[in-house]
Amino acid sequence: MEISNIAIIGGGNLGKSIANGLLNSEFLSAENLYVTRRKLEKLNDLKERGVNTTNDNVFAAQQANLIILAIKPFQIKDVLTELNTVLDPKKHVLVSVVTGASLEDMQSVVGKEIGLFRAMPNTAIAISESMTCISTNNTSPEEQATVVDLFSQLGKAVIIDDSLMAAATVLGACGIAYAMRFIRAASQGGIEIGFGAEISQLIASQTVKGAASLLLESGLHPEQEIDKVTTPQGCTIAGLNEMEHQGFSSSLIKGVKTSFNKISDIEEDV
Ligand SMILES: NC(=O)C1=CN([C@@H]2O[C@H](COP(=O)(O)OP(=O)(O)OC[C@H]3O[C@@H](n4cnc5c(N)ncnc54)[C@H](O)[C@@H]3O)[C@@H](O)[C@H]2O)C=CC1
Numbered sequence: 001m002e003i004s005n006i007a008i009i010g011g012g013n014l015g016k017s018i019a020n021g022l023l024n025s026e027f028l029s030a031e032n033l034y035v036t037r038r039k040l041e042k043l044n045d046l047k048e049r050g051v052n053t054t055n056d057n058v059f060a061a062q063q064a065n066l067i068i069l070a071i072k073p074f075q076i077k078d079v080l081t082e083l084n085t086v087l088d089p090k091k092h093v094l095v096s097v098v099t100g101a102s103l104e105d106m107q108s109v110v111g112k113e114i115g116l117f118r119a120m121p122n123t124a125i126a127i128s129e130s131m132t133c134i135s136t137n138n139t140s141p142e143e144q145a146t147v148v149d150l151f152s153q154l155g156k157a158v159i160i161d162d163s164l165m166a167a168a169t170v171l172g173a174c175g176i177a178y179a180m181r182f183i184r185a186a187s188q189g190g191i192e193i194g195f196g197a198e199i200s201q202l203i204a205s206q207t208v209k210g211a212a213s214l215l216l217e218s219g220l221h222p223e224q225e226i227d228k229v230t231t232p233q234g235c236t237i238a239g240l241n242e243m244e245h246q247g248f249s250s251s252l253i254k255g256v257k258t259s260f261n262k263i264s265d266i267e268e269d270v
C-alpha cells in the first residue's frame with residue numbers, strides 16, 4: 001500500500017504531535033498532509049509549515065488514503081458517522097489513536113470492509129521517539145507493513161493483540177507522564193543537594209535517557225544494570241533501599257493499575 005496523502009482528524013495535542021513528527025521525519029511533505037480542527041486558528045503553526053488545515057473532516061478524508069483519528073473518545077462515533085459518507089474500502093485505511101475505542105466499536109459504525117487499525121503512540125512522537133503499539137483485525141500484511149513503517153519513522157512500533165491495547169495505553173502513552181514525574185522529583189532532589197533548577201533538570205533528564213538507552217541497546221534486565229552501579233556499602237544502594245522502604249516500586253505499580261482500571265470508564269464514553 002502506498003500512502004498518497006494523510007488526513008489527521010483532530011489536531012489537538014496528539015494530532016499535532018503526529019503531524020510535527022511526520023514532517024520532521026520527512027515521511028511526507030507538508031502539502032500531502034491535511035489536519036482538521038474546529039478552531040482552525042489553533043492550527044496556524046502547522047499552516048505556516050505548509051500543511052493543509054481545515055475544519056471540514058469530510059473534505060480532508062476525501063483528499064487522503066490514510067486517515068488518522070485523533071479526537072476524544074466521546075467524539076469518535078459522531079466523527080466516524082460523518083466520515084462514513086465518503087469512506088471507500090478500496091481507497092481508505094483508518095488508524096485510530098483514540099483511547100478506549102475498540103476495533104469492534106469502530107466497525108459498528110464504518111463496517112468491516114474498511115481497513116482499520118488502532119495505534120497507541122505517545123507524545124514523544126513529535127520528536128520521533130514514540131513507542132507505538134498497533135492492533136488490527138481486518139487488514140492485509142501489506143497494509144500492516146505500511147502502518148508499522150509509518151510509526152517506525154516516529155520511534156518504535158509493534159503490532160499487538162487488540163485485547164492488550166488498554167495495557168499499551170497505560171504503559172506507553174500514560175508512561176510518558178510517569179517518567180516526567182520521575183524526572184521532576186529527581187530534579188527537585190537535585191536542587192536540595194546543591195544544583196540550580198536548570199542544571200538539575202538537565203542531569204536528571206540525560207540520566208534517564210542514558211538508562212533507557214542502556215536497556216534498549218543491551219536488552220538486559222534493569223537489575224543487571226543496577227548491579228553495576230551499586231557499590232557494596234555505597235550510596236546508591238542506600239538511596240535505592242530507602243526509596244523502596246518509602247514504596248517507590250509499589251506506588252508505581254499501583255499507579256499503573258489505577259490508570260488501567262480508569263480506562264474502563266473511558267470505554268463507557270465511546
Ligand atoms: N495526549 C496523549 O498523550 C495521548 C492521547 N491519546 C488519545 O488521543 C486522542 C486525542 O487526545 P489529545 O490530543 O490529548 O486531545 P485533544 O483534546 O488535545 O485533541 C482533540 C482535538 O480534536 C478536536 N476536535 C474535536 N471534535 C472535532 C471534530 N468533530 N472534528 C475535528 N476535530 C475535532 C479538538 O478541537 C481537539 O483539538 C484521545 O482519544 C486520547 O485519549 C492517545 C495516546 C496518547
Ligand SMILES: O=C(O)[C@@H]1CCC=N1
Nearest residue numbers: 099169170173174266
Ligand atoms: O490520559 C488519557 O486519558 C490519554 C490516554 C493516554 C494518554 N492520554
